[in-house]
Amino acid sequence: MVADKHDLLSLCRISSxxxxxxxxxxxxxxxxxEPDGDSMWRLKLWAEAASKHAYLAEYVHSLILQLPISFxxxxxxxxxxxxxxxxxxxxLRILGPRESSRYNFFQGSIINKCSFRLTKFENRYFDDKLILEFWRNQTEILLxxxxxDICAxxxxxxxxxxxxxxxxNNVKDLPAGRALQRVEISTMAHISPLKQYEASLTTLNLRQKHWQYQWLRQPQELVLDALVRAVADIVPNLLHLGILDEQKHLHDFHRSSISSSSLQRLNKLESFILQMPxxxxxxxxxxxxxPHFMGESGGLFSAGRDMMAACPTLRRVALATNAVQVHGAVLTRSQAEGVIHEEPKTWLQVEALSMFSA
Known part of the structure; x- marks a missing residue:
């Protein structure tokens, strides 16, 4: 089957x-x-084609828009x-201009009258209160x-x-009174409000910059272990956990550790993504x-095997670091034979590995 869009476009030209x-x-x-964040040529071309030919718009299942401040x-x-x-x-993902992504914009009428029923929606553009009609129509959103803040x-x-x-971004923005199954927040601090989802939560991703770990008041080497213990105390029935340090400007490298006792407190854990550059x-x-040296694949694989030995329920471990060069590793344990398959990665594709969007 031909899947590359350039090849598909060539087929369109070759034969009707x-x-x-x-x-x-x-x-x-x-x-x-848009690669440069400013040009609107892709948006203009698609809007022209899909508005003129309704059948093309009807084909669309997944759409990412990057909208300007004004039209x-x-x-x-x-x-x-x-x-x-x-x-x-x-x-549907709707993003704003890159340099102004946290501002509120106004063109709510663009989506308020739409009849589609989304299952996944990302809003980083609209002022929430200007799309109330949209929220009322969306009864099938899962993610x-x-x-x-979302008034809905x-x-x-x-x-x-x-x-x-x-x-x-913030744990305080999570809705109360909902049986959420998956949560991703851009903080590792003050996660105790997650306790309200203890009975329902299966997947948790914590993303943050390294310097914001200071709330744990632990020596650098023990920060990860303290965080895992905190998670286990709050939501012990997790199936999937991601701890993702997203700092980009590295100054110092350090040691880190996790204890088998902390991992075992998550006694249902099946997958663990650990990004620690x-x-x-x-x-x-x-x-x-x-200690395993994380500057080579062998060290990553050894660390992953140790984590699986410490936590028998684990079926997949994904690790990434920038200790020498950017690289990662994914280890998968077969459920039947218990054989561990090791796969080196240039870097982890977290969105693909995470169960958050599954």
Whole structure:
């Protein structure tokens, strides 16, 4: 099967016999992000085509929009019509200009009248209160990704009745009174509010910069272990855990460790993603007292095997570091034979590995 979009476009030009099926595949997943963050040519081309030819809009299942601060009226009109005709759309990401991504913008009318029913929605553009009509129409959203307060998640609200997964910056922005199954937050501090989801939460990703670990008041080498113990105390029934240090400017490398007793407190854990770019030596205490050198694949694999030995329920461990060069490793244990398969990575594709968006 031909899957590359360039090849599909070539087929469209070669023969009209291929055109219908090729267009169906090309338009199923549409990404209109601009490399330079300013140009709107992709958005203009798609809005023109999808507004003019309704059948093209009807093919779209997944759409990523990067919208400017303001629109020319003609572009706004075409985009509104194109979205209204995207009746089978299920996954929508709306991003703002990169340099102003935390501002609120106003063109709520672009999506308020749409009839599609999303299952996944990311909003990093609209002022929440200007898309109330949109929220009322969206009864099938399962996963919500946002960097701002959402009135649809107020405790008194009956909106988004099927919501099970939320990705947001701060734990205080998570909705109360919901049986959330998956949570991703951009903090590792003060995670105690997650306790309200103890009975339902299966997947947790914690993303943060290294310097913000200071709240744990632990020596650097013990920070990870303290964090895992804190998670186990709050949501002990987790199946999938990700701890993702996203710092990009490394100054010092250090040691880190995790104890087998801390891992075993998560006695249902099946997968663990650990991204720690500034860790050079890593130890799984209680399994092997010798630190593993994380600057090579062998050290990553050894550390992963020790983690699996410490936690028998683990089926997959993914590790990444920048100790010498950017690289990672994924270890998968077969359920039947217990054989561990090791796969080196240049870097972890966290979104693909995480169960948050599954």
């Amino acid at each position: 016999a291929f055109r219908s099926q090729a267009e169906r595949l090309i338009y199923r997943s549409v990404d209109l992000r 020319e009226p003609s572009i706004a009109s075409k985009l509104t019509r194109a979205l209204a005709q995207s009746v089978h759309l299920k996954e 919500l990704n946002t960097d701002r 998640l107020d405790p008194e609200s009956d909106l988004l009745p099927n919501l099970i997964a939320v990705k947001t 500034d860790v050079r030596h890593f130890t799984v205490l209680g399994v092997n007292q010798i």
